[in-house]
Amino acid sequence: MMPAPDAAIVTIKVPFAVRKRGGRKIVLAPDGMPVPPLAPEIDRTLLKAIARAFRWQKMLETGRYTTIKEIAKAEKINSSYISRVLRLTLLAPATVESVLDGRADAAPTLAEAMKVFPAEWKLQRGARLEA
Secondary structure, three states: OOOOOOOOOOOOOOOOEEEEEOOEEEEEOOOOOEOOOOOOOOOHHHHHHHHHHHHHHHHHHHOOOOOHHHHHHHHOOOHHHHHHHHHHHHOOHHHHHHHHHOOOOOOOOHHHHHOOOOOOHHHHHHHOOOO
16 A cells, blocks of 8 residues: 555664674664663673583582593583683672673673683772773
8 A cells, every 4th residue: 555645754864883892792873872671681701600610610619620621521521611710700799780780880700700800809800800
């Protein structure tokens, strides 16, 4: 069916750009500022790594495995990776909460979290690891 000749057609153009930052796609407004998402975006990769870290820590604490090498053999994963992931158990609680809440602006990326960071929570503030 054709619209009536007197019907007004309205065209709205919204300029925006899609860019990748830290492996994440973000929408940029015309002024270059990121458009906040409607719902929180949880970094599932980082969340999975944190969950693994606490699971492996519990395995060590309960005596199921006595060394990182035993975990590596059982999980078929490189022991150095397990060592780096286990450090995530030292993240400040505020940082872990920001990951769980999907506050991407306050949470580190997995690459940032896997770098060496101070174990003391107060010192993590300057290392982009605390909310």
